[in-house]
Amino acid sequence: MxxxxxxxxxxxxxPSPPPVACAACGTSHWRNPKPCANAIVLDGDTVLLTRRAHEPWAGMWCAPGGFCEHGEHPLETAEREVLEETGLRVSVTGYVGVWVDGYEDDVINVAYYTAAPLGPPEADPDPAEVSELDWFRLDELPSELAPPGTLAAVVAVARDAGPVLDRRR
Ligand SMILES: [Zn+2]
Structure with missing residues (x-):
């Protein structure tokens, strides 16, 4: 938009795009980031990644997730988006952190959670969002990760937190 x-x-x-104050009346106009949530879905030493069907980062592998709906907790966003995009029902098992990225003309604040599958896939991946999905060993991730420079760091943090999360199950 x-x-x-x-x-x-x-x-x-x-006088310019926000953030800016109106020159006529002094009212401040803000430009805020958009909240998102993604899931690092783990099964043993493998992680579920989706290949993006559209820009930005078309063709690159990312963690399933998306924009928070109005009033929705990011944790719920992560579980909802995984189901919508991959057909897999998951339960969040831990919190990884927030990373900030550019997304088209916006800035997104993405909360990352670890999650575990609750069963086999209940539907096919959404072809509008995902061209392919696959499980990757944590030490053998594909090179084309999105957001570039971010997802590898997120997975590393999630992997290092693994033993703690395992004990919670
Ligand atoms: Zn004004």
Whole structure:
């Protein structure tokens, strides 16, 4: 969605895209990041990754996830998005952290969770989102990971937290 170009308080044109104060009335216009949640779905020493069907990062492998809906906790987002994208029902097992990335013209704050499958897949992957899915050994991840520079670090943190999460089961 393009940034607002007019002041919502007085209607005057804004001197630049937000963040900016209206030159006519002084009202501040903000530009906030969008909250997202992704799941590092683990089964033993393997992780479930999805190959992206669309831009940005089309063709690259990422952790299933997406944008938080209004009023939805990111933990619920992670479980919902995994089911929608992969057909696999999962349960969040731990919290990994938040990473900030650019996404098209926006900035996304992505909460990453570890999750475990609750059973076999209940549906096929969503072809609009996912062109392919596969399980990868944690020490043999594909090279084309998205977001670039982020997902490898996230998986490393999730992997190192593995023994703690295992004890919770
Ligand atoms: Zn104004």
């Amino acid at each position: 393009p940034a607002a170009r007019f002041c919502t308080a007085c209607g005057a044109p804004l």
